[in-house]
Amino acid sequence: MRRGLQFVFGGTMAELTATGDSRQGIEAAYMAQMRHKRILNLIGILIFAALLIGGFQAADNRNAGGFWDGLPNVLDFPGDVLSEAWERSQLLPGYFIKYLPSLLETINIAAAATLIGALIAFCMALLATRGLAPAPWLIAPVRRTLDILRAVPEIVIALVLIFLLGGGPVPAMIAIALHTIGALGKLFSEVNENASLQPVEGLQSTGASWMQRMLLGVVPQVAPNYLSYALLRFEINIRASAILGFVGAGGIGYDLRNTMSWGQGKFDEAAAIFLLLFATIVIVDQLSGVARNRLTHGKAFADKGAVI
Amino acid sequence: MLTITELTKTYGTKDAVQRASLQVDKPTMIGIIGRSGAGKSTLLRMLNRLTDATSGAVTFEGRPITALTGADRRKWQSECAMIFQQFNLVPRMDVVSNVLHGTLNKRSTLATLFNLYPDADVHRAIDILDRLGIAEHAPKRAEALSGGQQQRVAIARALMQNPKIILADEPIASLDPMNAQVVMQSLRRIHEEDGRMVIANLHTLDTARRYCDRVVGMRDGRIVFDGTPEQLTTGVARDIYGADASFSEAATSTQIDTLERETA
Numbered sequence: 313m314r315r316g317l318q319f320v321f322g323g324t325m326a327e328l329t330a331t332g333d334s335r336q337g338i339e340a341a342y343m344a345q346m347r348h349k350r351i352l353n354l355i356g357i358l359i360f361a362a363l364l365i366g367g368f369q370a371a372d373n374r375n376a377g378g379f380w381d382g383l384p385n386v387l388d389f390p391g392d393v394l395s396e397a398w399e400r401s402q403l404l405p406g407y408f409i410k411y412l413p414s415l416l417e418t419i420n421i422a423a424a425a426t427l428i429g430a431l432i433a434f435c436m437a438l439l440a441t442r443g444l445a446p447a448p449w450l451i452a453p454v455r456r457t458l459d460i461l462r463a464v465p466e467i468v469i470a471l472v473l474i475f476l477l478g479g480g481p482v483p484a485m486i487a488i489a490l491h492t493i494g495a496l497g498k499l500f501s502e503v504n505e506n507a508s509l510q511p512v513e514g515l516q517s518t519g520a521s522w523m524q525r526m527l528l529g530v531v532p533q534v535a536p537n538y539l540s541y542a543l544l545r546f547e548i549n550i551r552a553s554a555i556l557g558f559v560g561a562g563g564i565g566y567d568l569r570n571t572m573s574w575g576q577g578k579f580d581e582a583a584a585i586f587l588l589l590f591a592t593i594v595i596v597d598q599l600s601g602v603a604r605n606r607l608t609h610g611k612a613f614a615d616k617g618a619v620i
Numbered sequence: 621m622l623t624i625t626e627l628t629k630t631y632g633t634k635d636a637v638q639r640a641s642l643q644v645d646k647p648t649m650i651g652i653i654g655r656s657g658a659g660k661s662t663l664l665r666m667l668n669r670l671t672d673a674t675s676g677a678v679t680f681e682g683r684p685i686t687a688l689t690g691a692d693r694r695k696w697q698s699e700c701a702m703i704f705q706q707f708n709l710v711p712r713m714d715v716v717s718n719v720l721h722g723t724l725n726k727r728s729t730l731a732t733l734f735n736l737y738p739d740a741d742v743h744r745a746i747d748i749l750d751r752l753g754i755a756e757h758a759p760k761r762a763e764a765l766s767g768g769q770q771q772r773v774a775i776a777r778a779l780m781q782n783p784k785i786i787l788a789d790e791p792i793a794s795l796d797p798m799n800a801q802v803v804m805q806s807l808r809r810i811h812e813e814d815g816r817m818v819i820a821n822l823h824t825l826d827t828a829r830r831y832c833d834r835v836v837g838m839r840d841g842r843i844v845f846d847g848t849p850e851q852l853t854t855g856v857a858r859d860i861y862g863a864d865a866s867f868s869e870a871a872t873s874t875q876i877d878t879l880e881r882e883t884a
Contacts, residue, residue: 334755335750338746338750338755342758346735350734353735
């Protein structure tokens with residue numbers, strides 16, 4: 313060896329190998345452990361397959377019609393919608409303009425609900441995260457509250473509120489916002505749990521208050537995830553707000569209900585509304601991607617030539 | 621054996637590696653030194669094809685490496701193992717499974733998904749772990765090991781690939797001096813006993829001098845030095861690092877006896 317290099321392990325393989333017995337023992341133990349795992353995996357897969365097949369048969373038996381008899385008809389409705397829309401495709405641009413105001417109303421309901429819901433969810437998430445919450449005894453009640461908000465379907469809340477407050481966008485907005493608090497509060501607090509406590513400790517060592525530690529130590533870490541969850545929720549809320557239109561909350565859902573009913577010959581308009589909703593979701597998704605990348609990596613990242 | 625010709629990588633307007641050329645005729649242990657951001661990592665990543673070169677070519681035993689695509693490219697990656705500064709193991713999987721990942725290129729996705737490796741491979745994985753002195757950790761999760769042990773698992777994964785070249789990107793930068801020594805000696809031993817080519821990015825001069833047959837210096841994306849450890853004088857090192865006369869090797873040394881030498 314050059315320059316009198318002394319190796320800790322010495323030179324040859326034979327010298328390095330631990331005593332033969334322990335090496336054999338290690339190997340036998342590992343092989344046994346591996347076989348054990350493989351058998352458990354196999355059993356797991358068999359149980360899964362059995363449940364899947366059994367469950368399907370149970371569900372199929374309880375179906376009013378037969379699953380296999382109905383299967384060929386599944387595409388009939390979309391087929392009708394598409395063929396009608398295709399026949400009168402020259403009318404589509406006109407429908408886009410006609411339904412744009414109600415689309416805007418729907419998006420407005422979703423946006424207001426997401427914004428209000430996310431702000432309240434942010435506060436509740438901080439109170440519900442172990443390690444961050446200022447009062448540990450509050451964690452369980454806050455979490456249960458979030459569970460309840462998630463458990464009640466927004467359409468139920470909306471129906472009750474519409475009964476109390478009358479039809480219109482405000483009850484829908486409140487209903488969606490309540491559900492958003494439950495959903496985002498849970499997601500935000502899970503994001504918080506994965507945040508590093510080191511910056512928080514760093515700030516604590518300077519004498520920062522709880523609010524300062526959260527806003528300056530935690531939020532910069534979690535903001536990109538918050539944003540992408542909130543924008544995902546915005547997408548879901550657009551769809552939810554469209555559905556609430558069915559029960560009298562206004563917006564594009566009301567128009568969709570009217571055009572989608574069978575036998576009115578308005579399937580072309582329904583198709584136009586679907587296209588509008590699809591385009592909205594795509595646009596929100598694209599915007600959220602850009603915003604998130606900007607927030608995660610900063611503008612400098614793009615300037616360095618990264619493909620965003 | 622390995623020929624790098626005018627290899628260039630451009631990010632936006634900045635050249636990370638600029639027209640780097642290198643010729644290696646026989647399996648050698650090569651150390652690449654230079655400041656952070658000098659392009660050392662990018663160069664290694666281009667050799668493994670983790671990063672695509674902007675221009676230039678790499679050939680290995682007549683094979684045009686930079687032109688490989690798809691399955692051919694993955695085949696090359698299996699022959700050209702890589703070791704990382706942060707080990708890049710799968711933390712929640714056991715040590716042997718991590719080592720067996722070295723055979724992924726040869727196995728079907730479905731078989732590896734269910735952890736179905738041939739027994740012979742498992743034996744070989746444990747042999748390699750034994751050779752690196754960490755066989756007793758075989759059933760543990762990778763995340764349960766210390767940094768030095770994890771890096772040896774990473775080396776075992778590399779050896780499992782039975783590679784012609786081992787690329788090591790700052791293999792000891794996250795390790796304490798004792799573990800750094802163990803890891804560097806393992807790499808040296810692999811080079812001497814198995815005759816594999818080892819190319820390591822190093823950030824300490826004494827490590828490069830001590831373990832490498834050949835030292836390459838990079839500065840601002842260019843290769844500015846290529847010679848034997850003996851030719852790497854303090855003056856040359858200052859040029860590579862762009863440092864002034866106050867630059868002292870002992871200040872950044874990882875050798876335990878350096879301080880004693882200084883005070884002696």
